[in-house]
Structures are given as structure tokens and as C-alpha cells.
Amino acid sequence: MSLKKRDLTFLAVVAAVFGVFYLISGDIKTARVPYDDNHKQYLAVVQTDGKMAAEKFCGECHQPDGSAPFPKDHKSRDRCLICHKWEER
Template identity: 50%
Template sequence: MALKKRDWLFVALVAVVFGIFFAISGEEKTIRVPHDEIHAKFFEMVNREGKKETEKFCKECHNPQNLSLPEGHPPPFRCLFCHKFEER
């Protein structure tokens, strides 16, 4: 059974899709939540109450008056969606 032109086009399309996925998958660039004295209570809180409840407390320190977010940062309402906790 010989491959027809449309079969080769399909194979090429699949190769392009996989190539794009490979090209955009790189090393993680998002800063992780450090495991230090300041953030230690939040590690326990995530296990108890979940990420959504815990990230409400991020704004207490990470706000324009204290630790402002870098320029171009997305809106700060789902912090722990992107920022993962450091492994111990």
C-alpha cells in the first residue's frame, strides 16, 4: 500500500504540531515560593485549606507599598496558579 499525497500532508502536519509543542516547552521560568520563615506558615495552610484560600494572604506583603510586582506581571489574583512551592 503506497502512501498518497494527503497521507504525507497529514504526517507533515503532525510533525509541525509536535515541533511547535517541543519548541514552546522549555525550562520553567516562574519564581517559586521560597521555603523560608516568612512563607513557612503558608506551606502548612495550603495543605490544610488549599491554594485558593492561601493566596488571599499574598497581597499582605506583595503590594505596591511593600514588594511591588515587576512590570508586565499578570493581574495578582491567582498567585499560586503559577508560583509553585519549593521542594524540600
């Protein structure tokens, strides 16, 4: 049996579906972005320019030598707001 292009496409679709499930499940257990003076201005950026525009700023503080480093086992460095939802106001 040989892998055809169609099979690979199918595998990619299956992987994407599981990826989405993973992200949705992350939504439930992941710490929320605080609605405080460090963060609330970025919620305004999300509302005007979208999540990706706001995420550019997170690394200013959330990086290994920033003021609020990630936990050690934190891998992903971008698209913060896919996993971290905003705290209820």
C-alpha cells in the same frame, strides 16, 4: 455564516485548553515561592485549606506599596499559586 451558540461553546473550550497550556508552561519558568519564614506558614494553609485560602495572604506584602512589590510588568494579582510553585525542600 453565522455564529451559533454551539460554535461559541467550542471556541470557549479551545480557549480554555490553550489557557491551561499557558499556565503549565508558566510553571517551568516562574519563580518559586521561597520556603522561608515569610512563606512557609502558607504552605501549611495550602495543605489544610487549599491554595485559594493561602493566596489571600500574599497581597499583604506583594503589592505596589508592600514590603515585596511585584516586578513592574507583573499583571495577575490573584491565584498566585497556579503559576508560582513551592520551592523544593
